Amino acid sequence: xxxxxxxLGAKWWTALxxxxxxxxxxxxxxxxxxxxxxxxxxxxxxxxxxxxxxxAFYFHVVGASVCLAVGTPLMFPIWTRRYPQWHRxxxxxxxxxxxxxxxxxxxxxxxxxxxGLWGTLGFALAGAMWWKxxxxxxxxxxxxxxxxHVRGMVRSYAWALSxxxxxxxxxxxxxxxxxxxxxxxxxxxxxxxxxxxxxxxxLYRSRGGAMxxxxxxxxxxxxxx
Amino acid sequence: MNxxxxxxxxxxxxxxxxxxxxxxxxxxxETAAETRRLDAALRGRxxxxxxxxxRAARASAAESNLLLTTEEGVQMLTTLSGExxxxxxxxxxxxxxxxxxxxxxxIPPSSAEIQxxxxxxxxxxxxxxxxxxxxxxxxxxxxxxxxxxxxxxxRLFSEEHWLTADxxxxxxxxx
Numbered sequence: 001x002x003x004x005x006x007x008l009g010a011k012w013w014t015a016l017x018x019x020x021x022x023x024x025x026x027x028x029x030x031x032x033x034x035x036x037x038x039x040x041x042x043x044x045x046x047x048x049x050x051x052x053x054x055x056a057f058y059f060h061v062v063g064a065s066v067c068l069a070v071g072t073p074l075m076f077p078i079w080t081r082r083y084p085q086w087h088r089x090x091x092x093x094x095x096x097x098x099x100x101x102x103x104x105x106x107x108x109x110x111x112x113x114x115x116g117l118w119g120t121l122g123f124a125l126a127g128a129m130w131w132k133x134x135x136x137x138x139x140x141x142x143x144x145x146x147x148x149h150v151r152g153m154v155r156s157y158a159w160a161l162s163x164x165x166x167x168x169x170x171x172x173x174x175x176x177x178x179x180x181x182x183x184x185x186x187x188x189x190x191x192x193x194x195x196x197x198x199x200x201x202x203l204y205r206s207r208g209g210a211m212x213x214x215x216x217x218x219x220x221x222x223x224x225x
Numbered sequence: 226m227n228x229x230x231x232x233x234x235x236x237x238x239x240x241x242x243x244x245x246x247x248x249x250x251x252x253x254x255e256t257a258a259e260t261r262r263l264d265a266a267l268r269g270r271x272x273x274x275x276x277x278x279x280r281a282a283r284a285s286a287a288e289s290n291l292l293l294t295t296e297e298g299v300q301m302l303t304t305l306s307g308e309x310x311x312x313x314x315x316x317x318x319x320x321x322x323x324x325x326x327x328x329x330x331x332i333p334p335s336s337a338e339i340q341x342x343x344x345x346x347x348x349x350x351x352x353x354x355x356x357x358x359x360x361x362x363x364x365x366x367x368x369x370x371x372x373x374x375x376x377x378x379x380r381l382f383s384e385e386h387w388l389t390a391d392x393x394x395x396x397x398x399x400x
Contacts, residue, residue, distance in 0.1 A: 023324050024324060027324045027325060030320055030325070033320075035320060036315070036318050036319045036320055037315060037319055038319055038320060038325070038327065039316065039319045039320075039325070039327035040325060040326050040327040042312070042315055042316055042319055042327075042399075042400070043327055043399075043400075045399050049252055049255075051245050051248040051249040051252055052245060054248050055241055055244040055245040055248055056241075058244060059237075059240075059241055059244070092229050092230075095230065096229075096230060096233040096234070096237070099230070099234070100233060100234045100237035100238075101237055138230075164324075166326070167324045167325065167326065168324075170326070171324070
């Protein structure tokens with residue numbers, strides 16, 4: 001995976017990331033199986049019966065699931081080189097899922113986020129930065145600026161990965177006995193920090209030319225002019 | 226912005242509106258059903274109850290055989306306490322997994338017990354006095370309550386006020 005290029009244990013980190021995304025996608029099925037109400041919705045109480053909130057919640061779950069499912073292959077340079085047309089198609093699916101579903105609904109849900117002001121600020125920041133990075137990546141490829149496209153999309157996908165990172169951190173903090181309320185806010189901000197670090201560390205490492213994979217065959221074949 | 230973004234943006238907007246309308250419709254139906262269910266549970270399903278109440282008010286309460294029996298009163302309070310603990314029961318039964326935003330916290334056991342007053346003021350009082358003891362984990366809470374045998378109304382003493390059943394249910398703590 002692009003993030004881990006030139007990093008020790010890159011294959012393991014890649015496997016871990018793909019597995020985390022897969023587990024999250026399977027876990028999200030809990031909201032659609034028609035069984036007992038999941039605990040996340042029970043925690044929300046009356047809010048979970050509010051139409052605007054519930055519609056935004058389902059929009060967010062579907063949008064974010066699509067992002068993780070289609071965004072993951074886009075982060076593999078080998079796959080991009082081999083299937084530039086598919087990179088373009090899935091890229092549009094990813095783009096639409098972030099710009100019109102996951103990020104705006106995430107921003108709306110941030111207004112009522114658990115964790116008070118810090119929770120709201122964290123989710124709002126993540127939603128706004130996710131949208132901005134994705135839009136910047138799209139604008140860059142429209143003008144043919146591939147390095148800027150890579151920068152934008154790496155940041156965007158790193159924001160998408162903050163969801164599995166959040167859950168992993170939350171479970172780890174629970175195991176060490178942190179109380180629920182603190183755990184939620186700490187996990188949120190740690191997952192934001194992890195996303196920023198993941199993207200920026202790759203971009204820092206690649207400033208000296210780690211984007212050489214792009215020179216093998218430009219993915220511009222898949223770009224709509 | 227090209228059509229590959231514009232068309233999906235429009236579709237997403239429509240989808241959100243449709244989803245909102247669907248949930249709104251479902252929520253309205255659910256609220257009405259919930260109200261009916263609670264009313265039925267609290268007031269009894271017998272259609273003749275209203276008639277019975279007015280007749281009993283007119284007649285001597287002690288002589289009327291339409292008064293709420295002690296067993297019925299206890300049943301009414303049991304239903305009410307079950308409703309009070311419903312969020313906890315739902316929480317226990319709800320599916321969860323470690324990889325969820327919902328906190329992986331343990332659930333304390335919860336229960337409710339009805340304790341009847343051993344003596345009544347007099348048979349003509351027409352009041353059933355009892356106490357609901359709600360236990361969640363190590364916490365225990367006693368709620369004195371009075372059931373009007375004639376009108377079948379329940380009053381519960383909570384937060385320094387006598388509350389109706391509906392008002393009391395609104396004070397139910399969430400897990």
